[in-house]
Amino acid sequence: MSPDGISYCDPDDAPEDDEASVMTEMLRRSQGLSDEALPGLPSAAEARTPRRVLSLAECVVRPDAAYVVKGIIRPRNVILLVGEPGAGKSLLAPLLGHRIGAGRTILGRRTRLTRVLYVACEAGDDMQERFAALREREGDSDLHLWPHPVNLTEPASGDAEELREVMLQLGAGVLILDTLPSAFPALRENDPDAMGAAVRVLRDLSHATGCAVVAVHHPAKGGETGRGHGLLTGDADALILVRGERHEDRTIIMKKNRNGTCAGTEGFSIETVDLGVDDDGDRILRPVASEAHREEQVREPKGKRLTDAQAGWLRELADLFATSAAVVVRPPKSGMDPVRCLSRGSLRSGLRGSGRFDLDSHGNLTAKDRDRLREALNQLKDKQKVGLSDDWVWLI
Incomplete structure (x- = not known):
């Protein structure tokens, strides 16, 4: 026992076959981390559990594998939805959430009926009106809106813990963050340590709640990957790229997909929904993404x-x-x-x-x-x- 009341392990005193688990435990204690807070590192108990090598003959396809959007999104995934400003990514994301919440096909794929929480980190009032337009156009869905800003960059804000509790209480299986830069204000996107910390927050949210996390983000220069350090795109399970501008139909391209293929493209159009008139007698018009074609x-x-x-x-x-x-x-x-x-x-x-x-x-x-x-x-x-x-x- 040290003077500060904390017990420390000395690897020199540990048996040789237990050295890895002791080093893992030291790393956890030195950083004050729980098992869940350090993804990728096994706990001491897990480190002592033998893990078996599979032969080629033992590698099988699971026909009953869980999915949210078949061939694209599975539970506990982190997905990037990337597009330039004006491309329609923040119109496609609500449609994606709506279709999942209604159990309807999206991007030509089956969905499993799943409750969705949509976090509008910016312009929450405007997103409420867009959701009203989406409901008018598409009907009802088990889609829920959190129209409040969050700060996931600073652990002291408590927003990550609050989101986790909201997800668990709601029983949601999908979390959509719109947008990643707004959810992580002042994030040093090109810094590997800062981006690595953001990736850990996303993974912690997905593993603690069992949900899939979809993060709406801007593209890097050149437009093929997520903006910022490559850790973000490298960690993502899938990257969906949205292209298009002004009044043209949008194109959806799978740039990365651990759950299926990247072959082919999909698309959507942007339509305007009339929500009535305001106090001045002017029409209230809001855009929605549509696959009605x-x-x-x-x-x-x-x-x-x-x-x-x-x-x-x-x-x-x-x-x-x-x-x-x-x-x-x-x-x-x-x-x-x-x-x-x-x-x-x-x-x-x-x-x-x-x-x-x-x-x-x-x-x-x-x-x-x-x-x-x-x-x-x-x-x-x-x-x-x-x-x-x-x-x-x-x-x-």
């Missing part, structure tokens, strides 16, 4: 007119392309540009539960079912709604 393409198909039966087939195909994990981006024919495709086998598997088919005793399509599907696809091809090759199907 996905549904409109099915409701009002362009080109040759479809019969009701053909429109029904097209709706089911569009839903399958929006939700299936089997969709790949590739050239379906030699010389074609890459497009989002489904193999014919994946298409048949995805349509088994549609109620259109009389399945055989093994749950597979009968010969009659296959003929009906083939006829429907050929009719949609003739109407220029789908493309077909020997192996692949894609929407036009």
Whole structure:
């Protein structure tokens, strides 16, 4: 026992096989850190637990793996949503939260219905009006707004602890911080120590609550990664880049993705919602991000007119392309540009539960079912709604 009342460990007195755990414990005590406050370092008990090497044959895919947005966001992830000022990142982020809170598809991916807390670190009053516009445009959702500034740079502010408690009490599974610089005021973004501390705060919030953290941020010069030290982008589980300006449609590009591929691009438009009139009689107009074009393409198909039966087939195909994990981006024919495709086998598997088919005793399509599907696809091809090759199907 030292004069200051703290017990110190001496590595020279420790058995050789326990030296690593003693050094870890010394590091924790010297910095006054708990097990949770020092990510990446095991506790003394964990350091003594043997960890097994997996053979190649033991490495398996988990079909039941948890997700928030399939192939992009998982629980306890840290995600960067990056875009230049005016690109629409702070319009896409509320739509992302709304779709997750409603269990609806976003960016062509399935979502798991999850409660979302959106922290508007700046312009909270304006974000309330944008949320009202989003509700008017998209309907209800389990999306909640924290319209107050926070200071996650200074531990003494207590804001990180307050956010953690709010998340736990609310039972939220997703935390959206808009924006990262506002959540971490006066952060020395290019300093590795300062950025490392910010990354630890984000990771601590995700691990303490089990939530996914989505941080809205500005891009670095050149626009391909998050601004500041590379520790931020390097630690992130995914980086979603938003491009576009003024009245043009926006493009969404996956620049990094530990949960899936970065192939292909998505997009959204910006629409204005009329919320009535103010006290002066002027219209109250607020912008929202919209993916409505996905549904409109099915409701009002362009080109040759479809019969009701053909429109029904097209709706089911569009839903399958929006939700299936089997969709790949590739050239379906030699010389074609890459497009989002489904193999014919994946298409048949995805349509088994549609109620259109009389399945055989093994749950597979009968010969009659296959003929009906083939006829429907050929009719949609003739109407220029789908493309077909020997192996692949894609929407036009």
